[in-house]
Amino acid sequence: MASPRRTKTAGASWRDVTVAPLIFVQGSEDYIHTRVTEAIKTQLKQAEPDTEVHHRSAAEYQPGEIQVLASPSLFGEKKLLIFDEMHKMSDAFVTDGLEYIQQPNPDVTFLGLHGGGTRGKRLLDALKKSGVFVEAKPIKSDRDRMDFLQAEFRSARRKIDAEALRALADAIGENLGELAAAAHQLISDTEGTITERMVEQYYGGRVQATAFKVADAALDGQLGSAIALLRHAFATGVQPVAVSASFALKARQVARIIDAKVPQGQLASVLGMAPWQVQRVTATARHWTPVNIAGAVELIARADAEAKGQARDAEFAVERMVTKVATLAQRR
Numbered sequence: 001m002a003s004p005r006r007t008k009t010a011g012a013s014w015r016d017v018t019v020a021p022l023i024f025v026q027g028s029e030d031y032i033h034t035r036v037t038e039a040i041k042t043q044l045k046q047a048e049p050d051t052e053v054h055h056r057s058a059a060e061y062q063p064g065e066i067q068v069l070a071s072p073s074l075f076g077e078k079k080l081l082i083f084d085e086m087h088k089m090s091d092a093f094v095t096d097g098l099e100y101i102q103q104p105n106p107d108v109t110f111l112g113l114h115g116g117g118t119r120g121k122r123l124l125d126a127l128k129k130s131g132v133f134v135e136a137k138p139i140k141s142d143r144d145r146m147d148f149l150q151a152e153f154r155s156a157r158r159k160i161d162a163e164a165l166r167a168l169a170d171a172i173g174e175n176l177g178e179l180a181a182a183a184h185q186l187i188s189d190t191e192g193t194i195t196e197r198m199v200e201q202y203y204g205g206r207v208q209a210t211a212f213k214v215a216d217a218a219l220d221g222q223l224g225s226a227i228a229l230l231r232h233a234f235a236t237g238v239q240p241v242a243v244s245a246s247f248a249l250k251a252r253q254v255a256r257i258i259d260a261k262v263p264q265g266q267l268a269s270v271l272g273m274a275p276w277q278v279q280r281v282t283a284t285a286r287h288w289t290p291v292n293i294a295g296a297v298e299l300i301a302r303a304d305a306e307a308k309g310q311a312r313d314a315e316f317a318v319e320r321m322v323t324k325v326a327t328l329a330q331r332r
Contacts, residue, residue, distance in 0.1 A: 014134045015155065019043050021104045022131025026086075026114040026124065031176040032136035033113045037082060040111055044080055051078040058112070059088035066096045070108045079108045086114035089123070097123045101130050139176060143277075145169055148176065152183040153194070160186075160194040162279070167196050170213065171203035211238055211246035218322050219250055219296075221287045221329035226322050240314035244304035247325065250284075251300055253277070255293050257285040287329040296325045 014032045017023065017039060025036050044051040054069050061083070069081050083093070097112075097120075104110060112127060114120075127133065139145050146169055153160045160168075172182045182203060186194050189202075214233055217226035230243065257278070288296070303321035311317040 012132050012134050014136065015151065017132060017134055019047075019109055020132045021106060021108065022101055022110050022112075022127060023134070024112045024114070024124070024127035024131055025134045025136050026116065027136030027138070028116045029136040029138045029176065030115075031180070032134070033084070034177075036134055036136075037111065037113070040109060041080060044078055044109060048078045050075075051080055053080045053082070055082045055084070057085045058083045058093045059085040059090060061090045061093035061096075063092040063096065066093075066100045066110075070100065070105045070110070072105065072107065076107065079105075080111065081108060082111045082113070084113040086112050086124075087117050087119050088115075089120045094120045094123045098126060101126055139174065142169070145174060145179070149179055149183055152180055153187065156184075156187045158187050158194065159192075161196060163196040164194050164199045166280070167199040168203065171199065211242045212250070214243055214322065215246045215250040216284070218247070218326040219254060219284050219287065219329055221326055223323065223326035223330065226326045227319065230319060230322050234315055240307040240318040241304070243318050244300060244307045244321070247300045247321070248297075248304060250281075251293065251297050251325075253281045254285045254288055255297065257281050258288060258290055258293060292328045292331065296328050299324050299328075 014025070014036050017036055019040060023036070023040065025033055041053060044053075052073065056065065056069075066081070070079065073079065083089075086093075089097075100110070101123075110131075114124065118124070139148055146165060149165055149169055150160070153165075168182060168186070169179070172179050186198060186202060190198050211233060214226055214229045217229055233243065234240075299321050303318050306317035307314045
């Protein structure tokens with residue numbers, strides 16, 4: 001058997017990965033592991049419905065299994081070997097894996113799934129060098145989450161309004177599987193451009209009471225909504241200091257927009273914000289004057305200190321701050 005062509009493939013997009021003799025996925029985002037696995041399985045089955053699929057745990061691997069599973073089948077069927085839990089791989093898996101990738105069976109697709117870390121580093125490095133390497137990094141920023149959702153709609157060739165995209169992200173949360181499922185439901189159940197009204201119809205009841213949502217409501221002058229969200233947030237485990245920190249961030253963004261003496265089109269680059277952030281913060285800034293936002297910043301700083309130990313009742317101190325900030329926003 002011919003040795004695999006040695007090419008640098010690090011960082012291949014998990015959305016575009018195609019069948020190859022060696023595919024290695026590394027990272028803690030299980031949803032990406034699932035998507036890559038299903039994509040490869042589907043491609044192989046579409047090309048050859050009789051493709052054999054073998055799913056094994058690298059943690060429970062016994063010596064010689066790869067050689068047995070990868071050996072040519074009686075009727076020449078293609079094979080897909082899926083090894084998960086590679087972050088807990090046995091020593092035998094490292095030894096056999098290093099041997100196999102030197103001379104892989106061209107009728108076999110080896111798919112390795114590694115949850116992160118350096119377990120089996122020699123094998124990991126060899127797989128990255130010899131095959132297709134896909135990173136499964138968890139999404140940590142709001143921008144990444146929005147990009148993920150946008151890509152789901154783009155891949156389905158569907159348009160979604162910016163407001164609808166924001167509403168969907170807020171309603172569903174951070175779980176990639178749930179975000180993708182929600183996007184696909186909207187894609188299959190609606191026609192034309194997806195609007196905020198459509199999102200509200202499907203997912204309006206799922207808006208989560210996070211610290212940032214409390215800050216958004218208060219800084220928009222929505223006192224009733226802000227207090228309701230705050231109390232629900234406290235009831236579901238959000239800490240007062242998280243709320244005050246979110247307010248501090250949002251208030252600073254508003255203050256920067258108010259103080260900025262640059263054209264609207266240059267705000268994103270000058271302030272280091274994404275365009276959608278500028279659009280959102282600019283809308284909030286319409287509720288504020290320079291004097292009022294300065295007063296809000298002082299209120300937030302005081303509540304933050306109280307939330308960190310200066311007050312007996314941190315929740316009461318933060319709720320008082322939320323009330324005063326939302327009231328200031330209403331006095332624009």
